[in-house]
Amino acid sequence: MTQLTVGNVTVDCENAAELARFYAELLGGAVDDGATEFFATVGRAAGAKPVLMFIKVPDRTAGKNSIxxxxxxxxxxxxxxxxxxxxxxxxxxxxxxxxxxxxxxxxxxxxxxxxxxxxxx
The missing domain is CATH 3.10.180.10 (2,3-Dihydroxybiphenyl 1,2-Dioxygenase, domain 1)
Structure with a gap:
């Protein structure tokens, strides 16, 4: 039996704090402390599983997101x-x-x- 669990759902983005704020409002939660334009999470402080994680990347994959x-x-x-x-x-x-x-x-x-x-x- 596997011991794997989903810890984070990660979104590559242009501005991590702004996109985290959108999802926090949409889901009725809060952006976790320490959010920056480079990295932000929603749900970690509340103990959510999975945590939504937003990471700024220089080159997003083109086309439709598959997840x-x-x-x-x-x-x-x-x-x-x-x-x-x-x-x-x-x-x-x-x-x-x-x-x-x-x-x-x-x-x-x-x-x-x-x-x-x-x-x-």
Missing amino acids: HLDLHAPDVASEVERAVGLGAKHVADFAEYGVVWTTLADPEGNLFDIGDGGEGS
Whole structure:
């Protein structure tokens, strides 16, 4: 049996503190102390697992990100509206595999989903 657990979900970005602030507000948390434009975390101080980690990188991989956050909410529409109000961009709406979700892009263009957590989640 493996002893591996997910410790962090890491996002390469242009400004770690700013993007961490976006996700902290979106998730109702706080940016951990010591955030800079180069490195920031959300959830470490609160003992969250996994911790969201943001690291400034000089050259992000081009194209669609292959890993993204799937966030679940009982009221998808209101959470999408709130995310857009925080600076996200609405990309598309989907209803497949027994799940309803909306794909958005964060302020730096990283994709994430807000869905109802239906049967397939």
